[in-house]
Amino acid sequence: MPAESDCSEMLDSETKAVETPEDHADELRLWLRLLTCTTLIEGEVRGRLRQRFDVTLPRFDLMAQLDKAPDGMTLSDVSKRMMVSNGNVTGLVERLVESGHLDRRTSETDRRVQVIRLTKLGRGEFRRMAAEHETWIADLFADLSPKDVRELMRLLAKTKASAQKSAARRRP
Amino acid sequence: MPAESDCSEMLDSETKAVETPEDHADELRLWLRLLTCTTLIEGEVRGRLRQRFDVTLPRFDLMAQLDKAPDGMTLSDVSKRMMVSNGNVTGLVERLVESGHLDRRTSETDRRVQVIRLTKLGRGEFRRMAAEHETWIADLFADLSPKDVRELMRLLAKTKASAQKSAARRRP
């Protein structure tokens, strides 16, 4: 039985050349679990929004962004914040303007830019939905202690930073 | 300044009746952070799969399920495992059969059931992709220590259980 080099503390970078097929099963499992949690909660929230308010999750998310920005946002801002493509936002906004929830106008100072805001109707509806939404989330996380919540926040912040760094490495 | 009741340890259930608009901001922030992490990583993986292998993430995920089931799976199985709708799987499978990655046949014992398997081509391509995929995930989580990974696993397991319980409460 050959001595198994663990590789967890690789001090000599030349050792890398032995090309051990490293085991990343734990990270893979972690990723799958993260994905499962998100999918589960997201599906639950989506269903409740539809049943209670007949609204889709993306629409709710977009309104949530705008609720935090009383002076409006540009489509690019929204796109970055929501981490979705530009074209996606265009369509989403179109439908929400159509339904009277959003107001869209071309910027006075830069005619490339569209500024969108919640209408009075949109803000009212959003606030009602958000209040209930918050209780759903609280219920979904109900079995986590305050300490669990803090610890998860910390670890997810670290995860986010790690992923952003990795993404930047690839696409500098 | 009124004494602020914290409500974190509610021992008397009648106290609930005072209808304090409880503060669930922490849970909300946690949910948003969870969603951000997932979206970030998912987007990164999606992009790499497309660039390196010209394959979509849902196709990859479906093949991953089948790779773990040498004897094949029914569409319902896949649908439950992937946590997506039945109709979604139908279309996904259709395209993967079309491209020669999947084999689909009607069960001998139950003519409602469709059993799908990876073809030799599908399995080969998947294995190649999966090997590289694993290194991407490892890189995305690179800044987490083994202890962080374990702790996240534990907390996410707890989160999953909590969310499932909450979902079951609503839809028993």
Add this chain to the structure above:
DNA sequence: CCAAATTGTTTTAAGCCTAAAATGTTTTCC
């Protein structure tokens, strides 16, 4: 046995989403 309920899949209609190309606008910088 057979009607009713259940289960597995597909279809439908609508909306979401992406990447890439196209369009129009502004900024940069020679």
Add this chain to the structure above:
DNA sequence: GGAAAACATTTTAGGCTTAAAACAATTTGG
């Protein structure tokens, strides 16, 4: 000043996704 680069948005083409209804086959309980 004007060409080139950068930017904001829309369009395009294709695929993903859902909920609900429809269809088909099997199981269940009188």
